[in-house]
Amino acid sequence: MINSVEFTERLKKVMEHHxxxxxxxxxxxxxxxxSISHIxxxxxxxxxxFILKVTSEFSDVDIHWLLNGKGNYPKIRNSGTTPPSSLFEDSNxxxxxxxxxxxxFYDDGTFDEYQK
Structure with missing residues (x-):
């Protein structure tokens, strides 16, 4: 179950960050x-x-962090989030x-998926 007080603090952190x-x-x-006022x-x-709208609009917000405080905010990304295209070439x-x-998969429960 979501702790409303902690959720509110995380939501405020997103608003302040942006x-x-x-x-x-x-x-x-x-x-x-x-709706925001009431939350x-x-x-x-x-x-x-609402939670899905927040995580869709703000790509730096991890849903696990927003819901239960696990993970990091903003999301930690590797500097090279695009894999070399040669990984998808016919010869591989x-x-x-x-x-x-x-x-x-990252140790904080997040992941990145790369597709051709």
């Missing part, structure tokens, strides 16, 4: 301004739809099979 007021944050995420005041708990095969995607 230098957004509550109303600007609401507009950017695509929710009513009153920040503790009156309402965030819906799954494993046991006669072509590579279609590569998934890298």
């Amino acid at each position: 230098q957004l007021s509550a109303s600007t944050f609401a507009d950017k995420v695509g929710v009513q301004r009153s 920040l005041s503790g009156r309402n708990k965030p819906s799954l739809d 095969t494993v046991s006669g099979k072509k590579i279609q995607r590569i998934v890298v």
Whole structure:
């Protein structure tokens, strides 16, 4: 279950990091301004739809961190998030099979997926 007080603090951290007021944050995420006010005041708990809108709009917000504080904010990314295209070229095969995607799992529970 989400700890509302801690969730609110993490949400405020995102807003401060992006230098957004509550109303600007609401507009950017695509929710009513009153929704943000009610979540920040503790009156309402965030819906799954709200959480997904936040993580979709702000790529630096990890859903695990937002929900339960596990992980980092902003997301830690490797400097080279695009793998060399040669990994996907026809000549790269494993046991006669072509590579279609590569998934890298990080110790904080996040991952990056690379596709051709």
